[in-house]
Amino acid sequence: xxxxxxxxxxxxxxLVTVFQISxxxxxxxxxxxxxxxxxxLATALPELTPxxxxxxxxxxxxxxxxxxxxxxxxxxxxKDDRAAFLSMWQLTxxxxxxxxxxxxxxxxxxxxxxxxxYGQIFRVMIGYHAVHAVxxxxxxxxxxxxxxHGAYSAENYWGVEAGARLWYFVIVAWxxxxxxxxxx
Amino acid sequence: MATxxxxxxxxxxxxxxxxxxISDYFKWTVDHKIIGVQYMVTSLFFFxxxxxxxxxxxxxxxxxxxxxxxNGTQFNQLFTMHGTIMIFLWIIPMFAGFGNYLVPLMLGAxxxxxxxxxxxxxxxxxxxxxxxxLGYFAGQAQAGWTSYPPLSTLFSDGDGQTMWAIxxxxxxxSSILGGLNFIVxxxxxxxxxxxxxxxxxxxxxILATSIIVVMATPFLAGGLTLLILDRVAGTAxxxxxEGGDVLLWQNVFWFYSHPAVYIMVIPGFGILSEVLSTHxxxxxxxxxAIALSSLVIALVGxxxxxxxxxxxxxxxxxxxxxxxxxxxxxxTGIKIFSWIGTIWGGKxxxxxxxxxxxxxxxxxxxxxxxxxxLAAVPFDLHVHDTYFVVSHFxxxxxxGSVLAIYAGLYHWxxxxxxxxxxxxxxxxxxxxxxxxxxxxxxxxxxxxxLGMPRRVAVYAPEFQTLNTIVSVSAFVLGISxxxxxxxxxxxxxxxxxxxxxxxxxxxxxxxxxxxxxxxxFHGDPVFFSNPYGYGTEAAYRYLEEQEKELGPSYxxxxxxxxxxxxxxxxxxxxx
Numbered sequence: 198x199x200x201x202x203x204x205x206x207x208x209x210x211x212l213v214t215v216f217q218i219s220x221x222x223x224x225x226x227x228x229x230x231x232x233x234x235x236x237x238l239a240t241a242l243p244e245l246t247p248x249x250x251x252x253x254x255x256x257x258x259x260x261x262x263x264x265x266x267x268x269x270x271x272x273x274x275x276k277d278d279r280a281a282f283l284s285m286w287q288l289t290x291x292x293x294x295x296x297x298x299x300x301x302x303x304x305x306x307x308x309x310x311x312x313x314x315y316g317q318i319f320r321v322m323i324g325y326h327a328v329h330a331v332x333x334x335x336x337x338x339x340x341x342x343x344x345x346h347g348a349y350s351a352e353n354y355w356g357v358e359a360g361a362r363l364w365y366f367v368i369v370a371w372x373x374x375x376x377x378x379x380x381x
Numbered sequence: 382m383a384t385x386x387x388x389x390x391x392x393x394x395x396x397x398x399x400x401x402x403i404s405d406y407f408k409w410t411v412d413h414k415i416i417g418v419q420y421m422v423t424s425l426f427f428f429x430x431x432x433x434x435x436x437x438x439x440x441x442x443x444x445x446x447x448x449x450x451x452n453g454t455q456f457n458q459l460f461t462m463h464g465t466i467m468i469f470l471w472i473i474p475m476f477a478g479f480g481n482y483l484v485p486l487m488l489g490a491x492x493x494x495x496x497x498x499x500x501x502x503x504x505x506x507x508x509x510x511x512x513x514x515l516g517y518f519a520g521q522a523q524a525g526w527t528s529y530p531p532l533s534t535l536f537s538d539g540d541g542q543t544m545w546a547i548x549x550x551x552x553x554x555s556s557i558l559g560g561l562n563f564i565v566x567x568x569x570x571x572x573x574x575x576x577x578x579x580x581x582x583x584x585x586x587i588l589a590t591s592i593i594v595v596m597a598t599p600f601l602a603g604g605l606t607l608l609i610l611d612r613v614a615g616t617a618x619x620x621x622x623e624g625g626d627v628l629l630w631q632n633v634f635w636f637y638s639h640p641a642v643y644i645m646v647i648p649g650f651g652i653l654s655e656v657l658s659t660h661x662x663x664x665x666x667x668x669x670a671i672a673l674s675s676l677v678i679a680l681v682g683x684x685x686x687x688x689x690x691x692x693x694x695x696x697x698x699x700x701x702x703x704x705x706x707x708x709x710x711x712x713t714g715i716k717i718f719s720w721i722g723t724i725w726g727g728k729x730x731x732x733x734x735x736x737x738x739x740x741x742x743x744x745x746x747x748x749x750x751x752x753x754x755l756a757a758v759p760f761d762l763h764v765h766d767t768y769f770v771v772s773h774f775x776x777x778x779x780x781g782s783v784l785a786i787y788a789g790l791y792h793w794x795x796x797x798x799x800x801x802x803x804x805x806x807x808x809x810x811x812x813x814x815x816x817x818x819x820x821x822x823x824x825x826x827x828x829x830x831l832g833m834p835r836r837v838a839v840y841a842p843e844f845q846t847l848n849t850i851v852s853v854s855a856f857v858l859g860i861s862x863x864x865x866x867x868x869x870x871x872x873x874x875x876x877x878x879x880x881x882x883x884x885x886x887x888x889x890x891x892x893x894x895x896x897x898x899x900x901x902f903h904g905d906p907v908f909f910s911n912p913y914g915y916g917t918e919a920a921y922r923y924l925e926e927q928e929k930e931l932g933p934s935y936x937x938x939x940x941x942x943x944x945x946x947x948x949x950x951x952x953x954x955x956x
Binding site: 204207208211212215216218219220221222223224225226227229230233234237238239313314317318321325 | 494495557560561562564565568569570595596597598599600602603604606607610616617618623624625626629632633
């Protein structure tokens with residue numbers, strides 16, 4: 198790579214990092230609002246059944262697992278092992294898709310629908326995160342389509358790296374939401 | 382030293398051009414210099430719009446009864462649009478314009494790190510501005526720039542308030558993209574050998590501002606999303622009747638908007654450091670203190686938001702926020718004393734740029750002191766939501782930010798256009814602005830202390846005398862703006878050639894032609910190790926070398942023997 202190309206790559210990496218640190222603040226804002234609303238509730242929230250607790254937990258495990266597969270995929274493309282990259286990237290998309298399907302279901306069917314304000318912020322958080330998952334998931338799919346035509350190599354994998362880094366953002370944002378919505 | 386920038390095919394087309402046409406400034410381009418000018422001209426347009434709106438406000442307040450407007454709602458709409466336009470479409474984008482034009486040049490780079498993103502961030506502003514103004518005509522954008530519910534939700538039925546919120550959303554996105562670009566550019570594109578503590582102080586200011594922008598603006602984006610949902614989707618986050626909380630909005634809003642106050646003034650601090658040092662031919666006093674205090678302000682700025690809610694806050698939280706609000710005066714005070722130390726004993730040249738910088742120094746101090754007064758809970762409880770507050774923030778935002786913008790325009794106009802601004806007009810502009818500004822805003826302190834509430838069209842008759850003084854002064858202040866607008870255009874036609882470095886400054890933007898070529902520098906620019914090292918033999922030799930390469934700093938026709946230029950062209954003293 199030329200010096201200019203190296204600088205351009207360094208710029209892109211810095212941009213994604215700073216963007217992640219910046220944009221997570223939207224999610225922090227929603228967390229603050231959620232905690233505030235929960236603290237002011239007049240009536241107790243409904244207890245979750247084991248199934249209602251287990252399904253989002255499984256979805257969370259799936260999206261965390263997708264982070265590991267995305268990392269493995271990136272490691273594979275760095276070694277120019279395209280077959281391993283494709284299979285790991287495909288697995289990332291499948292796990293992400295499974296997570297998203299669960300989130301869509303939770304958006305429409307959750308125990309908080311009749312809880313007024315808390316139900317509203319719950320749906321806003323699920324929906325807001327899902328919008329990010331869809332947008333960045335679409336990027337993952339595009340990378341997969343390009344990769345099938347041999348677009349990436351050990352020397353040229355910025356598209357993969359950017360997709361993985363942004364997907365990590367989706368994962369971290371969800372873990373933050375999951376802790377607030379289901380654990381505390 | 383070599384510049385380290387990626388090739389920019391987007392501006393390659395400009396390379397062949399020797400001179401840009403006016404129409405080039407109305408097109409999509411990735412050249413940071415053109416984008417910088419686009420930011421500046423666009424924000425000047427909105428400055429006129431926002432100014433016209435407040436002229437109507439002051440016209441209405443000439444008498445204690447309703448005259449110009451028919452009801453309070455119309456009055457609310459006027460000052461809502463005035464405040465919003467001045468903040469989001471004038472001061473913030475104007476400073477972004479300075480940053481865009483100057484940051485790559487000061488770093489010896491060919492462009493910003495992401496030229497396309499830079500252009501995209503700018504082109505979000507005109508449609509957002511149009512949407513906001515359309516919202517005014519659609520009606521009911523009337524909840525002030527703070528947009529407090531329930532006025533902004535339950536009592537603003539029209540589409541205007543929704544359009545206002547969407548416009549702010551878009552402007553916030555523009556700010557974030559710009560901030561990301563600045564941070565990456567400053568971090569990665571400094572020339573080889575230039576440490577952070579060798580950067581010009583304007584770069585430090587832009588860096589600190591960008592950190593605030595990228596951390597605080599997304600928080601507002603979250604809050605605005607909820608506000609818009611309340612208006613269009615039937616949610617009730619800020620509706621107390623359904624369990625919502627209006628104070629929740631105030632907390633979310635001010636968590637962004639108090640840091641945003643520093644977004645609006647820290648770049649002005651940067652401009653001031655450049656202008657004061659250059660026009661007094663003296664090294665900046667306390668360079669590191671000024672640089673780091675910007676970061677401290679950025680950090681502490683996130684801990685003071687609730688001082689805007691002393692009257693509604695839980696009493697136990699008042700003291701902590703009072704203390705943090707007072708603490709933030711410390712880094713600001715460090716800057717003020719450092720600037721005084723900078724000009725102390727210098728060879729001060731009272732150019733228009735310098736006059737405005739000194740005007741900033743004097744007026745901003747008044748705004749700062751009234752800020753410390755407002756940070757004191759007992760005092761704030763007395764004057765909360767009165768004209769004292771209006772006076773305070775105009776001393777900061779006009780006496781500070783706007784005067785800094787004027788200083789920056791007079792200082793860098795020669796670099797941007799290649800021509801000097803008319804100094805005689807500049808000084809007339811300064812003195813009228815300075816006096817009219819003081820008599821517009823200082824009496825507001827008294828009105829506030831006497832108990833006149835802000836945001837009212839009808840007031841007690843005993844306040845009329847002071848209000849008349851304020852309004853007449855405001856009209857003069859408004860008219861004075863046209864002097865600089867005229868000067869900006871007149872100087873273009875007058876064509877008094879500036880030369881590459883008319884102020885004999887040491888920062889890198891002056892080490893190239895005026896205006897700079899498409900890729901900014903003809904070769905690899907060499908930076909001077911201390912950007913403010915005036916008065917040293919090394920600085921003198923550096924400028925001599927620069928003249929050998931670029932020709933005379935300013936043409937011979939501009940020597941002080943030419944009466945018209947006597948004030949503009951400094952004698953090469955002190956360096």
